Amino acid sequence: MLISVVGADGAGKSTLTRLLARRLTELGRPIERIDRWDIVDNPAYPATRFMRPDVPDTRLCVAEMPTESRFLFLMWSISMAVLGKRNPSGSATLLDGYWMKHAASEIVYGLDRPWVEAITAGLPSSDVVLYLRVDPEAAWERKRDGDVVPYECGMDPNCGEHTFLSHQRKIRAELDSWAERDGWIVVDPHRPVPEVLDDLVRRAESALDEHSVSAG
């Protein structure tokens, strides 16, 4: 059972998936949160033992890759995090950073949409996708004090507001079209964190219930 959380940069994916995994576990519904960097220096992923810290530098290297290679690396690393774990716990998986955000980014960076969509279509399907549909302006306010990187701003080395907003608007338009096509659950992330969290918990619990009914 795979629950994926998606949203443009600054939507709150990392913050909220951490809180959501903790809350679901407290409610007796253990779920394993995964993000793509879990594959680094982690014995649970023997096939990625060639990857070494440091992760921040790896992120910079990834941003420098040619677009096609970067896209493939991101699809590989995220799918590896989901699929490649030795002795998986058997509990549901909560994916922080569904690959479709990167698919959207790389289309904005110029990749051919049918090629991108063909590759993502071959990755595991999510049972439910929770889409934190953030306004670019709100994301900028959250991130402006030092949390913005050129990759999020159309590669503007100065990480300016204008380039962030225009790049993020394009990413959101891509995500919106997939949300509509694939029935993602749209969650408003502009509310106070406890309120957004309650909403996510409710959505995740009902997905878990539905899954256990259909599996049982």
Ligand SMILES: Cc1cn([C@H]2C[C@H](O)[C@@H](COP(=O)(O)OP(=O)(O)O)O2)c(=O)[nH]c1=O
């Ligand atoms: C969830 C949330 C995060 N933040 C902050 C925490 C981080 O500094 C920043 C981005 O959050 P983060 O969870 O890292 O977002 P994502 O993983 O989607 O890129 O925003 C808020 O200011 N308000 C919020 O409601």
